[in-house]
Amino acid sequence: MAFIKKSNVARDPADNERAAPRDLAGLVRELDDPNPVARRWAARDLAGHTQASAALLSRLQQEDEISVREVILTALMRIADPAAIAGLVICLRSEDANLRNEAIEAMKSLPVEVAPIMRTLLVDRDPDVRIFAINILESLRHPDVEAWLIEVIDQEPLVNVCGTAVDLLSEVGSSASHDALERLKARFAAEPYIQFAAALALKRIAPVPDGPQ
Amino acid sequence: MTAATISQDDFLKFQEYFYRKTGIRFEDNKRYFVDKRLLERMDQTGSASFREYFSRLRFEADGNEVQALVNLMTVNETYFFREDYQFDCLVKSILPEIVARKKDTNPIRIWALPSSSGEEAYTIAMCLIERWPGIESHDVEIISSDIDTNILAQARVGLYSDRSTMHVPEAYLRKYFKRTAGGFQIDDTLRGAVEFTRVNLQDPSDVKPYRNFDIIFCRNLLIYFDDISRKQAAETFYDALRPGGFILLGHSESMSRISSLFRIRKFEDAIVYQRPGVGT
Numbered sequence: 001m002a003f004i005k006k007s008n009v010a011r012d013p014a015d016n017e018r019a020a021p022r023d024l025a026g027l028v029r030e031l032d033d034p035n036p037v038a039r040r041w042a043a044r045d046l047a048g049h050t051q052a053s054a055a056l057l058s059r060l061q062q063e064d065e066i067s068v069r070e071v072i073l074t075a076l077m078r079i080a081d082p083a084a085i086a087g088l089v090i091c092l093r094s095e096d097a098n099l100r101n102e103a104i105e106a107m108k109s110l111p112v113e114v115a116p117i118m119r120t121l122l123v124d125r126d127p128d129v130r131i132f133a134i135n136i137l138e139s140l141r142h143p144d145v146e147a148w149l150i151e152v153i154d155q156e157p158l159v160n161v162c163g164t165a166v167d168l169l170s171e172v173g174s175s176a177s178h179d180a181l182e183r184l185k186a187r188f189a190a191e192p193y194i195q196f197a198a199a200l201a202l203k204r205i206a207p208v209p210d211g212p213q
Numbered sequence: 214m215t216a217a218t219i220s221q222d223d224f225l226k227f228q229e230y231f232y233r234k235t236g237i238r239f240e241d242n243k244r245y246f247v248d249k250r251l252l253e254r255m256d257q258t259g260s261a262s263f264r265e266y267f268s269r270l271r272f273e274a275d276g277n278e279v280q281a282l283v284n285l286m287t288v289n290e291t292y293f294f295r296e297d298y299q300f301d302c303l304v305k306s307i308l309p310e311i312v313a314r315k316k317d318t319n320p321i322r323i324w325a326l327p328s329s330s331g332e333e334a335y336t337i338a339m340c341l342i343e344r345w346p347g348i349e350s351h352d353v354e355i356i357s358s359d360i361d362t363n364i365l366a367q368a369r370v371g372l373y374s375d376r377s378t379m380h381v382p383e384a385y386l387r388k389y390f391k392r393t394a395g396g397f398q399i400d401d402t403l404r405g406a407v408e409f410t411r412v413n414l415q416d417p418s419d420v421k422p423y424r425n426f427d428i429i430f431c432r433n434l435l436i437y438f439d440d441i442s443r444k445q446a447a448e449t450f451y452d453a454l455r456p457g458g459f460i461l462l463g464h465s466e467s468m469s470r471i472s473s474l475f476r477i478r479k480f481e482d483a484i485v486y487q488r489p490g491v492g493t
Contacts, residue, residue, distance in 0.1 A: 003338065003406035004320055004352050037452075044417055044448065067451060067474055074444045109440045 028055040036065040043068060047075035057087035060099070069098075073106050080113045089121065092132045104135050111142040118148055127158050134164045145172055150180040159191050166194065170201035177205055217255055219248045223263040227251065230271070235283060235360065236415040236442030250285045254278070284361045288437075291329045293336050293373070294380040296432065299461050300336060302483035303428070304345040307459050311427050312347055314457065320352035324423060324453060325430040328357035328409055331368030332377060333430060335399055338406040339385055358412040358423075365409045371399035414446050423453045433463035435471065447472035456490020 022045055030042035043059070046052040053076060060072045076084045091103035107114050114136065121133035134152065137145050149172070152165040162184060169177050181198045188194040219227075224244060232238045239247050251263070258278065260266035270278050294300070311321060325334045334357035341348045359365050378386060378397050390397040413419045414434075429450050435443050450460050451474045460475065461483070462468060468475050468486040475486035 002348075002352060003341075004354055005405070005408045040448075040452065044452075047445075048417070067448075070444070070472060070474055071448050074441065074448060077441045078445070 024049045024051060028052065031055060031059045036068050039063070039065070039068045040071045043071040043075050047078040050079055050081055053079050053081055053083035053087060057084070057090070060087075060091070060102075061094075069102065073102050077106050077109055080110050085110070085113050085117065089117070089129075092121075092129050093126065100132065104132055107136045108139045111140050114140065115142055115144065118142075118144075119151070122148060122152055123155070127161055130156070130158075130161045131164050134161070134168060138168060146174060146176060149173070150177055153180050153184045159188055159194060162188065163193055163197060166197045166201055170197065170204050173201055173205045175205055178202065181205075217252065217260070217262050219251055219263055223267070224248070226267065227263075230267075231282075231286065232439070232442075234279065234415075235413065236438045236445070237286070238439050239286075247286070250282070254282055254285065280362055284363045287327075287359075287361045287364075291332045292377045292380060293332045294382075295333065295336075296464055297380070298482045299430075299432075299485075300340040300344075302461075302480050302485065303337070304340055305482060306480040307428060307485065308341075308345055308347055311457075311459075312351060315351075318352075319425075320354045321428075322354045322426045323356070323428045323430070324426045325355065325357040326359065326412070326414070327361075327431075327434050328359040328365060328368050329361075330364055330373070330377070331357065331371060331399075331407065331409065332373070333357070333432070334368070334407040334409075335371070335403045337430070338403050339389060342402075343385065353406075355407045356410060356423075357407050358410045360411065360413050362411055365411055368407075368409050369404070371404050373397045373399065414449060415442060420449045420453070423449075425455055426453050427455055427458050429454060429458070429460040431460060431462060433466070435462065435466050440471075443471045447474060451475070451488055454488040456488055458488050458490075460486045460488075462486070 024046075027042045027046050027049065030038055031046070033039050033042065039059070043056060046056055056072050056076050056079075060069060060076075063069050063072065076088065085107075088103045088107055091099050094100050094103075118133065118137075121136075122130055124130050124133070130152075134149070137148060146169070149165045149169050153162050153169070156162050156165065166181070166184065169181070173181075181202050185195060185198045224241075224247065227247065228239055251266070254260075255263065255266045258266060258269060260269060270282065273279070308321070315321075323337060325337060328334055334355055337355055341353060357368065359368070372393070372395050373390075374396050378390065381390070386397070389400050389403055391400065392398075411419075412423065431446075431450065435446055438446060447468065451472075454460065459478070460468065469477065474488070476489055478485050478487045
C-alpha cells in the first residue's frame with residue numbers, strides 16, 4: 001500500500017446532489033428535495049441569489065435536519081437583504097425556541113443590516129421580542145448599542161425587559177449610562193433586582209480613581 | 214516607487230472588496246500591512262492612483278491581478294511538526310478508528326489547508342510513514358490546498374529554511390531531506406505523497422469537488438475569517454467529510470463557537486471535531 005495521487009480531487013464526483021439546474025428556480029425547487037444533502041447544497045448555492053430570501057425562510061420554518069438549517073441561516077446571513085432581515089424578525093416570534101435562538105444568533109452577526117430596525121424591535125408590542133432584541137445587542141458590533149440600551153432603561157415599562165438591558169449595560173456601559181441608571185433605580189425603587197443590577201452596573205462603569213502620585 | 218497614497222475611503226473600499234472575494238477582513242490595525250502591499254501592486258502595474266488600480270482589480274477579465282494581490286496579502290508562515298500533538302492524535306487515535314470502521318478498500322483521504330509552503334502536508338506524510346503501521350496495508354491520499362498560487366509552487370518544489378525545519382527530528386531530517394546551497398530539499402518520496410491544489414474556500418465552485426475526506430486539517434486559517442465566513446467554511450468542511458470524518462483546528466480555534474454541525478471528540482493527545490454519522 002502507498003500514497004496515491006489522483007488528478008481529480010473528488011473521489012466520487014457523482015454530483016447527484018447538485019444535479020438539478022443551479023438557477024434560482026431550480027435551486028428553490030431543490031430546497032424541497034427528500035435528500036438532505038441536496039437541500040443543503042441548494043441552500044448553499046442560493047446564498048448567491050439575492051432574491052432567494054423568501055424561499056429560504058419558508059424552508060427554514062419546516063426544515064428538521066440541523067445541517068440544512070445551519071446552511072439556510074448562513075445563506076440568509078450572506079444575502080442579508082431587507083426580506084431576509086424581516087424574515088428573521090418573524091422567526092423571533094416563533095413558538096419554536098430553536099428557531100428563535102437561530103434567528104438571534106444570525107442577527108448578532110449583521111450589525112449594519114439590523115441597526116435600522118433595532119429601535120423598532122426594542123419597542124415591539126411583544127415583550128419577549130424586546131428581550132430577544134436585547135439578546136441580539138449582546139454581541140452586536142455597533143457603536144449605538146449603549147445608546148439603544150439607555151433608551152430601553154429610560155422608556156421600557158416592564159421590569160423584566162429593563163433587567164435584561166441593565167445586565168448588558170453592566171458589561172458594555174460607560175459613564176454615558178450613569179444618569180439613566182440612576183433614573184432607572186428611582187423608577188423601580190421597589191424592585192430589589194433592579195436596585196441590585198443597576199448598582200452593580202454603576203459600580204462597574206464608575207471611573208477608576210487615580211492612585212497615589 | 215509610486216507617489217500614490219491610500220486614503221481611508223480607499224482602504225474601506227478595498228477592505229469590503231477583499232472580504233467579499235476571500236472571506237478575509239483586514240481591520241484598521243492592519244492598515245500598514247495592507248497599504249504597503251497595495252502600493253507595491255500599484256507600482257508594479259503602473260497604476261497612478263488607487264482608483265485606477267482598483268478599477269483594474271475589479272474589471273480585469275483574466276483575474277491575474279486579483280490572484281497576485283491575494284498571494285501578497287495572505288500569511289504563509291508555518292513550519293514542520295507545528296502543534297505536533299495533533300499528529301500523535303492522528304496516528305494513535307484517529308486513523309485506528311477510521312480503519313476499524315472501514316468496510317471498503319478505498320484510500321483514506323486527508324485534506325490539509327491552507328497548505329502554505331507544504332510543511333504541514335509533508336509532516337503528515339512523514340508521520341504516516343514513520344509512526345503509523347497501517348500505512349503498510351492502506352492507501353492514503355493527501356491533498357493540500359491554498360488560495361495562493363505562488364506558495365503552492367513553492368510547496369511543490371519543497372525547499373526549506375533552517376527555521377522551517379527546526380522541529381524536524383534529526384533522524385527524519387537525515388532520511389527525508391538533503392542539505393543544499395538553497396536550504397533543505399525534501400525528498401521525492403514525500404513530494405510524491407502530496408497533491409497540491411489551488412482552492413478559495415469561500416467560492417462554492419472551487420470547493421464543490423472536495424468530497425469524501427476522512428480527515429481535514431485546517432489550522433490557524435479560520436482566525437482570519439469573520440463570523441459568517443467561518444460558518445460557511447464549517448459547512449464546506451461538513452460536506453467535504455465523510456460521515457464520521459474528523460477535522461483538526463489550530464489550538465486557539467474552536468468549532469463549537471462556529472457551528473453546531475460537529476461533535477467534540479476528546480482523544481488522549483488532542484481535542485478534535487467529528488462529523489456525526491456512520492459509527493458515531
